[in-house]
Amino acid sequence: MLDLRVENLCAGYGAKTVLNDLSVHIPSGRITAIVGANGCGKSTLLRCLARLHRPASGQVRLGNHELGTLSTAALSRRVGFLPQFPQAPAGLRVASLVALGRHPHRRLLHRWSSEDEEAVQEALRLTDLTEFAQQPLDTLSGGQRQRAWLAMMLAQSTPVLLLDEPGSMLDPGHQLELLALLRALADTGRTVVVVLHDLIAARHADWLVALDHGELAACGTPGEVLTEDLLRRLYGIDSRILRAPDDSPVVVPLRALNTPAPVPRPLPRSIEANAKRAAKPPATAEPALTKERRLLLLLAALQFTHLLDYMVLMPLGAEVMRAFDIGPARFGSLVGVYTLASALASLAGGRLLDRGDRKRTVLTLYSGFIVATLACATAAGFESLLAARALAGGCAGLINAAVMAIIADGIEPARRGRAIGTVMSAFGLCAVIGVPTGLWLASLGGWRIPFFAVAALSALLWIGLRFGLPRAPASAVATRGRLTESSLALGWLLSFGIVFAGFLIVPYLGAHLNGTLGVALHDMSWIYLCAGLATFLAARWIGRAADRFGAARVLALLMLTSIVPHLWLTQLQPGPLAQTALVFMLFMVLTSTRAIPASAWLISRVPPPLRGRYLAINTASTDAASGLAAWSAGLITSVDASGALQHFERSGWLAAGVTLLTLGLLGWLQLRSTPKLATES
Numbered sequence: 001m002l003d004l005r006v007e008n009l010c011a012g013y014g015a016k017t018v019l020n021d022l023s024v025h026i027p028s029g030r031i032t033a034i035v036g037a038n039g040c041g042k043s044t045l046l047r048c049l050a051r052l053h054r055p056a057s058g059q060v061r062l063g064n065h066e067l068g069t070l071s072t073a074a075l076s077r078r079v080g081f082l083p084q085f086p087q088a089p090a091g092l093r094v095a096s097l098v099a100l101g102r103h104p105h106r107r108l109l110h111r112w113s114s115e116d117e118e119a120v121q122e123a124l125r126l127t128d129l130t131e132f133a134q135q136p137l138d139t140l141s142g143g144q145r146q147r148a149w150l151a152m153m154l155a156q157s158t159p160v161l162l163l164d165e166p167g168s169m170l171d172p173g174h175q176l177e178l179l180a181l182l183r184a185l186a187d188t189g190r191t192v193v194v195v196l197h198d199l200i201a202a203r204h205a206d207w208l209v210a211l212d213h214g215e216l217a218a219c220g221t222p223g224e225v226l227t228e229d230l231l232r233r234l235y236g237i238d239s240r241i242l243r244a245p246d247d248s249p250v251v252v253p254l255r256a257l258n259t260p261a262p263v264p265r266p267l268p269r270s271i272e273a274n275a276k277r278a279a280k281p282p283a284t285a286e287p288a289l290t291k292e293r294r295l296l297l298l299l300a301a302l303q304f305t306h307l308l309d310y311m312v313l314m315p316l317g318a319e320v321m322r323a324f325d326i327g328p329a330r331f332g333s334l335v336g337v338y339t340l341a342s343a344l345a346s347l348a349g350g351r352l353l354d355r356g357d358r359k360r361t362v363l364t365l366y367s368g369f370i371v372a373t374l375a376c377a378t379a380a381g382f383e384s385l386l387a388a389r390a391l392a393g394g395c396a397g398l399i400n401a402a403v404m405a406i407i408a409d410g411i412e413p414a415r416r417g418r419a420i421g422t423v424m425s426a427f428g429l430c431a432v433i434g435v436p437t438g439l440w441l442a443s444l445g446g447w448r449i450p451f452f453a454v455a456a457l458s459a460l461l462w463i464g465l466r467f468g469l470p471r472a473p474a475s476a477v478a479t480r481g482r483l484t485e486s487s488l489a490l491g492w493l494l495s496f497g498i499v500f501a502g503f504l505i506v507p508y509l510g511a512h513l514n515g516t517l518g519v520a521l522h523d524m525s526w527i528y529l530c531a532g533l534a535t536f537l538a539a540r541w542i543g544r545a546a547d548r549f550g551a552a553r554v555l556a557l558l559m560l561t562s563i564v565p566h567l568w569l570t571q572l573q574p575g576p577l578a579q580t581a582l583v584f585m586l587f588m589v590l591t592s593t594r595a596i597p598a599s600a601w602l603i604s605r606v607p608p609p610l611r612g613r614y615l616a617i618n619t620a621s622t623d624a625a626s627g628l629a630a631w632s633a634g635l636i637t638s639v640d641a642s643g644a645l646q647h648f649e650r651s652g653w654l655a656a657g658v659t660l661l662t663l664g665l666l667g668w669l670q671l672r673s674t675p676k677l678a679t680e681s
């Protein structure tokens with residue numbers, strides 16, 4: 001499989017620059033459509049990809065080769081190019097034209113082989129031209145001629161196909177056939193690149209590259225790229241985006257913005273009434289934003305339930321230990337097994353997330369989670385409780401990855417930060433409302449009641465998800481793609497670094513506040529509550545900032561500023577409660593909200609077919625980071641006889657160092673990466 005990488009490409013004609021510092025990745029095994037206004041440089045880009053136009057600077061890489069280093073013969077066996085206006089000698093027959101496609105495969109003095117003949121016949125068959133094989137090309141209709149050129153390209157049997165507006169003269173039936181043919185070619189692993197003007201056909205592509213005056217305006221799935229804002233910017237048109245039955249976007253151009261709006265002329269009354277009726281949206285149509293809000297609320301509620309299930313066990317430790325007659329070590333294993341199972345399930349089961357319908361996957365995993373929570377509430381002994389926690393953790397890990405994949409699939413990039421902020425505010429809500437309510441329920445009827453309550457709440461939510469979650473088919477090409485590509489794999493390291501730095505400090509905060517700083521237990525619950533509230537409020541705000549200024553920039557800023565409370569809090573001496581509370585809140589807000597731009601940044605870089613698996617491994621990476629960090633911090637700190645935490649400042653320095661290294665990694669990845677979205681910093 002050969003993908004194409006355009007790196008800092010500048011190209012033009014004489015003094016005129018057409019493509020300006022363009023960097024973009026064109027994946028293999030998919031249909032990529034290049035869109036943009038007339039003259040923005042689409043054909044020039046395609047010609048550069050075919051090495052028919054020499055760039056002024058920058059390069060195009062084909063798989064592992066720089067395009068310029070390939071011999072002409074090697075290139076023509078790899079890349080087929082169909083120009084916008086191909087020219088053929090007068091009188092050339094269709095079969096002879098198609099046979100020209102075999103040229104790169106034929107050696108000097110070698111006879112026409114049966115393989116060549118088969119390739120030509122197959123190409124004629126696929127383009128529905130067998131009956132015209134012996135007819136001169138110039139006696140065919142425009143659309144038939146276009147298909148003949150396509151047949152020539154198919155006979156060339158190259159792994160990369162570049163087509164400049166291949167369907168511009170085809171009737172709807174042949175257009176759909178062409179798209180099905182391109183789909184079949186992409187499904188065999190070929191790289192298919194088409195220049196398109198037809199935005200309705202663009203929804204059939206897997207990946208869109210939108211150019212604006214020779215620069216990358218956007219890049220992503222049709223759902224991500226085809227927005228009303230972008231179409232206004234690219235084409236200067238007012239448009240609406242509707243949804244096809246498969247939920248892909250259908251562009252309806254309404255009017256060019258530089259043409260005056262039509263002057264309303266009075267209509268006969270009956271026509272006016274009809275027009276008004278027609279203009280009203282049907283009662284059943286739901287505005288896209290309402291749908292999006294509902295989706296985010298459901299996902300936030302989903303996160304809330306499994307976070308609560310995880311978080312509420314810890315403060316119930318004393319009662320659970322009494323109930324099962326176990327010590328702190330065995331209780332610790334109840335907490336640890338949850339994270340371990342989450343990591344293992346994410347590593348082993350991530351592939352599930354890219355198969356079939358994500359909604360069905362989430363409902364199945366959530367059923368498992370509900371069963372596990374009920375099993376926890378009714379556990380008769382320590383072993384069954386341990387098994388129930390492992391099952392809950394395994395399901396929760398995969399649910400977490402699936403939630404992020406659903407956001408990536410369903411929310412356009414310009415609003416993803418906000419969406420992730422909304423869903424992640426579940427964490428703050430859990431601390432402010434969930435855990436205290438759970439503890440209150442436990443005080444009424446024992447430690448099992450909160451788990452019964454979580455199971456009941458989850459069962460209700462399951463019904464809400466069953467009816468409220470849109471179907472979300474994972475990509476059909478899910479099994480392809482390179483997950484281990486270095487810039488993707490380093491994304492896991494970035495998540496690891498961010499979580500590792502935080503968890504060097506977080507698990508020991510209780511001991512630090514109470515043991516070292518002398519904060520009374522009832523004050524501590526207030527401090528935690530305020531920090532939870534501040535995190536809840538900041539989450540959406542940080543998400544908005546990520547959308548507005550770019551996820552990478554906001555993440556870098558949060559990482560840099562979080563170093564201050566890392567060092568401050570870990571070196572804090574006993575002092576006024578208000579000061580302690582303030583530093584603590586600053587720490588919690590800056591540390592926990594880093595996950596928002598980090599997630600938005602990560603998911604914008606992952607090709608859609610790999611999202612589920614990628615995010616699952618990311619969950620495993622953050623689980624591992626939290627466990628490893630807590631363990632490492634345990635080695636460098638100790639508790640003295642008075643209960644004060646010793647050498648906690650070492651954890652602070654280590655966290656600051658790890659944060660700086662991770663910041664360096666972010667900068668390096670940003671510099672070398674291909675921008676998926678021009679709006680991303």
Ligand SMILES: Nc1ncnc2c1ncn2[C@@H]1O[C@H](COP(=O)(O)OP(=O)(O)OP(=O)(O)O)[C@@H](O)[C@H]1O
Nearest residue numbers: 013016018036037038039040041042043044045084
């Ligand atoms: N051979 C050439 N010599 C000089 N200028 C050229 C040449 N070919 C293209 N251009 C100019 O380069 C710019 C980009 O052209 P290109 O054909 O790449 O645009 P495009 O996006 O494919 O447009 P369209 O949608 O109209 O096909 C245009 O301004 C065009 O006039």
